[in-house]
Amino acid sequence: MNPSRKRRIRLVVALTAALLAASALVYTSFSAGSDERTAGQLLDAAVAGKTYTLAGTVKDGSVRRGDGVLWFSVRDPHRPVAVRVRYTGIVPDPFREGRGVMVKVQRRGDLFMGEKDSMVTKCPSKFQVAPPRPGSGPASPT
Amino acid sequence: MATVGRALLIVAFAVALYGVGASLYGAFRGGHAWVDSGRRAVYALAGVLTLAFAIMEIAFLRSDFSFNVVATHSSTTTPTFYKATAAWSSQEGSLLLWVWLLSIWSSLALLITRRRVREVAPVATAVLMTFGAFFLMLTLFWANPFESLAQVPQEGTGLNPLLRHPAMMFHPPMLYSGYTLFSIPFAFAIGALVTRRLNAEWIVSTRRFALGAWLCLGIGIVLGARWSYTELGWGGYWAWDPVENASLLPWLTGTAFIHSIMIQERRGMLKVWNASLVLATGTLAILGTFLVRSGILDSIHAFGASTLGIPFLILIGAMVLGSVGLVTWRRADLRSEHQLDSLFSREAVFLLQNLILVALAFVVWWGTFFPLISEAVTGTRASVGPPWFDKYTVPLAFALVALSGIGPLIPWRRLTMASVRRGFVLPGAAALLTVLALLLVPGAWQEPKAAAFAGVVAFVLTSVGQELWRGMRARQASAREPAPVALAGVVRRNRRRYGGYVVHAGFAVLLLGVAVSSSFQHAKDVTLRPGQTARVDGFDIRYVRATARAEAEKISLGAVLDVSKDGKQVATLRTTRGFYPSQDISQGIVGRFFGGERESEVGLRAGFGRDIWTVIAPDLAPLTPIIERGNRTFRTAMVGIMSKPDGDQQQAVAQLYALRDAAVTAVARRWVTSPWPADFRFIVSPLATWIWIGAIITFLGGLLALWPAPATARRRVTAGYAARVARELARTTQ
Numbered sequence: 062m063n064p065s066r067k068r069r070i071r072l073v074v075a076l077t078a079a080l081l082a083a084s085a086l087v088y089t090s091f092s093a094g095s096d097e098r099t100a101g102q103l104l105d106a107a108v109a110g111k112t113y114t115l116a117g118t119v120k121d122g123s124v125r126r127g128d129g130v131l132w133f134s135v136r137d138p139h140r141p142v143a144v145r146v147r148y149t150g151i152v153p154d155p156f157r158e159g160r161g162v163m164v165k166v167q168r169r170g171d172l173f174m175g176e177k178d179s180m181v182t183k184c185p186s187k188f189q190v191a192p193p194r195p196g197s198g199p200a201s202p203t
Numbered sequence: 204m205a206t207v208g209r210a211l212l213i214v215a216f217a218v219a220l221y222g223v224g225a226s227l228y229g230a231f232r233g234g235h236a237w238v239d240s241g242r243r244a245v246y247a248l249a250g251v252l253t254l255a256f257a258i259m260e261i262a263f264l265r266s267d268f269s270f271n272v273v274a275t276h277s278s279t280t281t282p283t284f285y286k287a288t289a290a291w292s293s294q295e296g297s298l299l300l301w302v303w304l305l306s307i308w309s310s311l312a313l314l315i316t317r318r319r320v321r322e323v324a325p326v327a328t329a330v331l332m333t334f335g336a337f338f339l340m341l342t343l344f345w346a347n348p349f350e351s352l353a354q355v356p357q358e359g360t361g362l363n364p365l366l367r368h369p370a371m372m373f374h375p376p377m378l379y380s381g382y383t384l385f386s387i388p389f390a391f392a393i394g395a396l397v398t399r400r401l402n403a404e405w406i407v408s409t410r411r412f413a414l415g416a417w418l419c420l421g422i423g424i425v426l427g428a429r430w431s432y433t434e435l436g437w438g439g440y441w442a443w444d445p446v447e448n449a450s451l452l453p454w455l456t457g458t459a460f461i462h463s464i465m466i467q468e469r470r471g472m473l474k475v476w477n478a479s480l481v482l483a484t485g486t487l488a489i490l491g492t493f494l495v496r497s498g499i500l501d502s503i504h505a506f507g508a509s510t511l512g513i514p515f516l517i518l519i520g521a522m523v524l525g526s527v528g529l530v531t532w533r534r535a536d537l538r539s540e541h542q543l544d545s546l547f548s549r550e551a552v553f554l555l556q557n558l559i560l561v562a563l564a565f566v567v568w569w570g571t572f573f574p575l576i577s578e579a580v581t582g583t584r585a586s587v588g589p590p591w592f593d594k595y596t597v598p599l600a601f602a603l604v605a606l607s608g609i610g611p612l613i614p615w616r617r618l619t620m621a622s623v624r625r626g627f628v629l630p631g632a633a634a635l636l637t638v639l640a641l642l643l644v645p646g647a648w649q650e651p652k653a654a655a656f657a658g659v660v661a662f663v664l665t666s667v668g669q670e671l672w673r674g675m676r677a678r679q680a681s682a683r684e685p686a687p688v689a690l691a692g693v694v695r696r697n698r699r700r701y702g703g704y705v706v707h708a709g710f711a712v713l714l715l716g717v718a719v720s721s722s723f724q725h726a727k728d729v730t731l732r733p734g735q736t737a738r739v740d741g742f743d744i745r746y747v748r749a750t751a752r753a754e755a756e757k758i759s760l761g762a763v764l765d766v767s768k769d770g771k772q773v774a775t776l777r778t779t780r781g782f783y784p785s786q787d788i789s790q791g792i793v794g795r796f797f798g799g800e801r802e803s804e805v806g807l808r809a810g811f812g813r814d815i816w817t818v819i820a821p822d823l824a825p826l827t828p829i830i831e832r833g834n835r836t837f838r839t840a841m842v843g844i845m846s847k848p849d850g851d852q853q854q855a856v857a858q859l860y861a862l863r864d865a866a867v868t869a870v871a872r873r874w875v876t877s878p879w880p881a882d883f884r885f886i887v888s889p890l891a892t893w894i895w896i897g898a899i900i901t902f903l904g905g906l907l908a909l910w911p912a913p914a915t916a917r918r919r920v921t922a923g924y925a926a927r928v929a930r931e932l933a934r935t936t937q
Contacts, residue, residue, distance in 0.1 A: 068542065086566060086595065090573050094585035097574065114586055126822050129730055129882055150728065151437040151884065152820060154365060154780075154801050165588075178437070179588075181444075 095165055100137035100144040107168040115144065115166045115173065121158045131175075135162065148175030153182040204258055205270055208349035211255040215302075216339040218248045222332035230325035230398075238325045242313045245328060248335055249306035256290075256303045259348050263290050268359050271350040272296055278359035280756045288372035289362045294496065294511075295348035297375060301492065302338035304376070305331065305383040308412070312387045316408045323405050326394035327387075334386055334489075337518055345511055364757070364783050364802035368434045374426040378450055381420025382488040385453055387412040388460070389485025392478055396529040401536045403468045406477065411909060413461050413481070416488075418905040420454045425898040436803030436818045438726065438886040440894065443592045448571040449491035452564050456484040459560035466550050469615065471540030475530060476557070478537060482526035487564075489519055494571075547618035549610060556606045559599050566595040601656060604714055607707040608663030611670050630665040637661035646723075653722040656715060663711040667704045674701070694907070702908025706901050713897025720814075720891040730880045733762075740887040742815060743767050749878040750779065753868040757781040758796060760821045760874045762881060764806060776806030778819045778883075791834030792841070796867045797823055814891040820882040826870060833866050 097114045098107070107113060115135055120143045123134035131152055134143040146166060156162065165179035222244030229237030259272070263286050268274040276296070277289045290296035309331040316324055342348060366372070388409040395405040427447065428440035441447060460480040466473050493515035530537070543550055569576070570587050577585040612626030638658035641647045647654055674693040675686060684692060694701040725740035736745040743766070750761040761779030765772065785799035806817040837859065844855040 064542070082562070083565075086569060089594070090569060090587050090591060091577065091581075091585075093591045094573060094577055094587050097584040097586060126824065126882075129728055154436055154803055157801075 097163070099139065100135050101140040101142045102137075103144055103166070103168065103173065104142055107173075109168045112165055112167055112176065114163055115146065116163045117143075117161070119156070119158050119160055119162055124158055133158075135164070144173050145171065146173045146175050148180060150175075150178035151180065153180060155182040156180065204262060204267065205349045205351040208255055208258045209347065211251050211258070212339060212343055212347070212349065215248055215251045215255065216336060216343060218244050218251060219332045219336035219339055222248065223329045223336060226325040226328040226332065230322075230329070238321075238328075241325060241328045241332070242317065245306065245313055245332065245335075246310050248332070249303075249310040252299075252303040252306045255349075256299060259290055259296060259299060260287060263287060266359065268357070269351050269355045270348075271352050272348050274352060274356050274359045276359070276362055278361040281359075281362050282367075284369075285362050285367050285372065289366075290348075291375045291379075292362055292366050293348070295342065295346040295350070297379070298338055298342050298346055299348045300376065301379050301383065302335055302342070304379050305335055305338065305386060308380070308383050308387060309335070309390075312409065312412055320391065320394070320400070320405055320408050322398045323391055323394035323400050323408075326397045327390035330390035330393050331386060334390075337514070341511060341514060345514070360786070361783070364781060364800045365434060367802070368430050370426040370430040371434070374423050374430060377419050377423030377426060378491075379423075381416045381418075381423055381450075382453070382492055384412050384416030384419060385457060385484050385488045387416075388481045389488075392481045392485075393525070393529065396478060396533050399533065399536055401474060401478075401533065403464075403471070406464045406467060410461070410464060413457060413464075414905065414909050417454065417457045417461055418902060418909060420450060420457065421898075421905070422902055424450050424454060425895070425902075429895065432816075432891075433805050433807060434803070436805065436820075436884075438816055438818070438884060438888075443567075443570065443589050445571050446495050448567050449494040451567055452571075453484045453487040453491060455560050455564040455567070456480055456487060459557040459564075460484055462553050462560075463557050466553055470550065472543070472550065473554070474537040474539060475534065478530055478533075479526075480557075480561075482522075482530070486519060486522045486526065489515070489522060493519060545617040547613065549613045549615045552606055552610045552613055556603065556610065559603050559606070563596060563599045563603070566592070566599070597652070600714055601652075601659065604656075604663060604711050605659045607710060608659070608666040611704060611707070612666050626666070626669070629669055630662045633665035634658040634662035650722040653718045656718040660711040660715040664708055667708045670704055671701065696912070698910050698912055699908045702904050702906070702910075705904030705907055707904075709897050709900030709902070709904055711897070712900060713894055716890045716893035716895075716897055720888040720894065723889045725887045727885045728882065729885065730882050732880045733878050737883070737885060739885045741768055742773065742887060744776075744815075744817070744883075744885055746881075746883070747775075749875050749881075750777070751871045751874045752779075753871045757783045758867070758871045759804070760819075760871065761804070762806075762819050762883070764817060764883075766808065766815055774808035774815060776808060776815065776817050777804075778806035778817050779804040780819055780821055782823075791830065792837040792863055793833035793867055793870065794830045797826065797830060797870075809892045811892055813887055813889045816886040816888065818884050820884075821874065822879070822881070825879050826873060829870055829873065833863075833870065837863055837866070 095112050095114045097116050100115065100117050103113060103115060117135040117137055120134040120136045123132075123143070123145075125132040129149060131148045132145065133148070134145050136143045144166075146164060148164060160182055163181045165176035166173035167176070168174075222241050224241075225237045225244060226241030228234065229239075229241055259270070261267075262270045262273050263277055264283070266273065266277060266279050266286070272290075272293050272295045276293045277286050281289060291300045309328075312331075313324065313328060320327075388406075391405045391409045395401050424447075427450070431442070432438070432440040460477065463473050463477050463480060467477050493512070496511045496515065543554070545551065570592050574584045574586045577583060608630060612622075612630070614622050635658070637660075638654055641654040641657055671690065671694075674697075675690040678684060678689040678693045679686060682689065682692065727737060727739045729737040731737060731746040733746050733748055736743050738744075745765045745767070747763045747765050750759075750763060752759045752761075759779040759781045761777060764776040764778070766774040766776060781802045781804065782797050783799040783801070785795045787795060787798065790798040803818045803820075806819075808815040840859055840862075844852055844859060847855060
């Protein structure tokens with residue numbers, strides 16, 4: 062076979078394979094992607110059994126722990142509503158009230174069940190320590 | 204001092220602009236004096252920025268809170284080591300670090316190449332100085348590290364506790380070194396395209412910088428993974444977080460580049476591909492810097508909301524458009540000199556490996572930016588998680604490791620049956636035996652992917668060992684040297700080749716650690732009281748006792764755990780969670796000591812066979828009534844003190860603070876004297892340590908490849924290269 066024709070065929074085969082692989086990638090990302098929603102959007106339209114990524118701020122005074130379960134509410138950034146989340150698994154160190162979080166959830170009635178180990182907490186860019194004190198602070202090791 | 208720092212930034216900005224102008228004027232109006240002046244401007248920039256960086260460092264070390272950046276990222280209680288490194292935990296300081304490193308590496312590159320690539324270098328200088336001017340503009344107008352405070356606070360706000368880890372402190376300088384070093388081949392590629400000097404000379408001149416960039420970026424990525432494993436309290440080392448991915452993208456395309464340039468150097472092929480790869484890598488390095496700062500994607504690591512997105516987008520847009528335009532414009536000059544002789548040749552393996560690396564980069568890019576893509580297409584922001592990434596990256600990584608073993612065994616141009624017999628029999632047998640041996644291990648057959656991976660790793664290690672053995676035997680035969688001397692000699696004379704083989708071996712070991720530790724990992728979340736035991740993967744882990752430590756910097760509540768197997772003690776683990784004080788006065792005089800940031804100290808017993816990892820999450824709820832009582836008591840006492848005359852107040856406040864300190868210590872001691880159940884996460888990961896061992900082998904191999912060759916070998920290479928350049932010149936002038 063003519064070498065240039067052979068090269069052209071190779072190129073067409075390679076490009077077709079690349080196109081097919083890219084199409085699979087695009088298709089699976091859209092089908093496997095978890096929609097990011099705010100608390101208000103979830104309360105309005107979340108379907109039971111479907112997984113969503115809930116994004117918002119942990120509501121002040123809402124955090125409770127017990128029997129390895131973390132309960133907290135996530136506020137909507139635009140509306141005065143919040144959803145209650147039951148979560149198990151890793152709680153990132155920066156997690157606390159007033160901090161931005163993202164967690165994968167499924168609706169079960171009024172409650173949202175967090176997917177285990179799915180929580181991401183925004184790392185704070187700034188960190189506050191206690192104001193200056195006269196002594197060296199509580200320094201005695203126990 | 205802040206004023207001096209600001210003045211130095213202005214001078215540096217002016218020097219960078221002058222460097223751009225002088226280099227371009229010299230390049231296109233033919234003035235050597237202007238070209239030299241432009242190059243010297245880069246040296247001057249490095250000098251000025253070294254001074255500026257030193258001023259910022261001194262301010263951190265002296266806790267000079269008149270600098271806003273010091274007041275918001277350090278404190279008097281921050282340990283000295285972390286004071287020195289807190290500079291790059293801030294947006295402002297990290298930008299200054301970026302441009303300072305750029306100036307240092309650019310100076311080195313231009314110094315080394317001052318008598319080579321004379322036509323290309325001025326344009327490259329202008330590109331590098333444009334980057335410098337851009338980052339200096341950011342520090343001058345958007346994120347000034349020398350911004351001073353009108354009212355100087357007595358105490359700073361401290362370094363983010365999560366960043367108080369040695370790995371995290373070296374991670375940013377290594378990443379930035381990688382990014383800035385990749386700017387050098389990028390700049391020289393632009394220079395080569397603009398001046399049509401598209402032979403391999405610019406590649407040879409900047410190859411070492413590309414390898415250095417690859418090495419630094421790789422070390423930075425691994426340090427970040429190590430930090431994640433030992434500091435973040437979730438037990439993993441890679442989460443496909445956007446910021447992690449941002450550093451992986453240029454590393455992947457950079458890896459492809461340092462392989463494919465060998466084909467251009469040797470056979471004059473893949474010129475378009477190499478130019479495109481290095482331009483993409485340079486652009487992805489800037490994209491990585493941008494992603495951390497823009498806040499466009501949610502990440503644990505980002506600097507938070509930032510206004511730097513638009514300037515970065517303009518720069519990246521210009522880089523993409525310029526790169527595509529230049530490659531299209533010069534496509535006639537980028538034609539390959541030879542065609543691929545056979546699909547079964549080393550060139551073809553390199554090309555396939557390149558395609559896999561680029562495919563990996565595309566997968567990572569798509570997954571990282573999918574929230575933005577999905578929002579643009581469907582109007583809804585969606586994200587893909589680790590399972591989606593794993594689905595594509597695992598088979599691609601598998602193929603990549605296999606090719607890293609196959610490549611060295613295949614000759615250039617065409618594979619023959621004789622070379623198959625010579626090269627593949629032993630590694631193939633080793634792979635087969637490894638898989639068969641693993642299938643005999645109970646439970647291993649349940650994870651066929653891990654067994655297959657182990658087989659491929661055995662193939663790679665044997666092929667590398669075989670190549671080293673053959674090289675050593677050949678030298679032994681010719682030089683009549685003892686085996687160790689012959690081995691050292693053969694490696695020393697061809698560091699690039701054997702360094703590359705060591706990198707392949709290390710990378711295979713690293714990925715074996717990843718495959719086995721993730722496939723056979725056992726994790727368990729339990730709640731234990733002191734004296735209680737949990738069983739994880741055959742290990743009995745007993746909560747021996749609670750520990751508490753109250754210091755000026757933080758309060759640590761933790762546990763001592765005893766690990767045993769079949770009644771035999773294996774290890775003692777210590778894990779703590781640190782509670783940093785808060786400045787929020789609404790939490791009360793005592794409460795604020797427990798209400799700030801938190802960070803985990805992992806209990807880890809690392810071993811060649813397996814890692815036993817644990818972290819504690821103490822619940823502070825039982826302390827709440829005591830803390831609230833303390834808050835009330837001290838508030839009442841403080842009101843009483845305020846009613847006293849001024850002279851007595853100061854002494855009374857000092858006494859009150861001493862009492863408060865004792866009270867806080869006593870509250871923390873409750874964790875030891877009346878312990879309540881605590882949540883633990885236990886993870887047993889087989890071969891996890893081999894991830895870090897593999898990384899060390901990889902980087903030692905990279906260092907070996909980077910190390911300059913002995914003078915004799917270098918002369919030989921240079922002579923061969925000179926002959927090549929002469930051939931290319933003859934061809935272009937025909």
